[in-house]
Amino acid sequence: MAPNPHSRPVLIYRWFVFLLAGFYAIYMITTSSYTGPGGPFRYLTIWALILSFFCASRVLAYSERRSDRRWDPITAATAVLNVMVVFLYWRLFFADPASVTRNGELGIWWKEYYLHGLGPLLMWLDAVIINRPFRRYFASAGTLVGVVVAYLTWAELFVQRFNDAPRGTVTSGLPYPFLNSLEFGARLNFYGVNIATALVLLGVFFVIGWTMTRAVGDRA
Secondary structure, three states, X not given: OOOOOOOHHHHHHHHHHHHHHHHHHHHHHHHOOOOOOOHXXXXXXXXXHHHHHHHHHHHHHHHOOOOOOOOHHHHHHHHHHHHHHHHHHHHHHHHOHHHOOOOOOOOOHHHHHHHHHHHHHHHHHHHHHXXXXXXXXXXXXXXXXXXXXXXXXXXXXXXXXXXXXXXOOXXXXXXXXXXXXXXXXHHHHHXXXXXXXXXXXXXXXXXXXXXXXXXXXXXX
């Protein structure tokens, strides 16, 4: 049987996720360094965190019957964006820690493990088991590509232009150190491959959503 999104256990879970996401969003915005133009918003991780916080607030409002709008495309897109953040971060970190961190060290453990682990996991559990927003593939895909392209445009046209660090062998200012050692064409190829991968992952989520609906029934 599908979980009732208005039940007390779901409401408690969603309050927990919402408060945790809100704490980390406020913490990152207020304690991060703004010496480089763009501050923490230079990083895709923070974009995913803010979107996760927004989605947590919307599903909570739905559970409390304060809203009947589901925000399915953006919730589905955010689930995939979190996969990208987690996969890319840990793949690059284990290959070369200096490629995604300034000093090659993990940093504050409770912050890093939430941003690149627990936070996305909590969002996926809600999306797959309770909310199941994977209903309109093309609307979700358009939202996902729009968010990613907006971030990449911001990174290439603003962040790179107005920041001097980190420095690479080709350019400087791009938020992730390894990007500064790639020619523009190589960066475009990297971006294109990851967008294509994200669209495939979105399809995987849609299959999982369909399977869940067949197994436990439709969402409420």
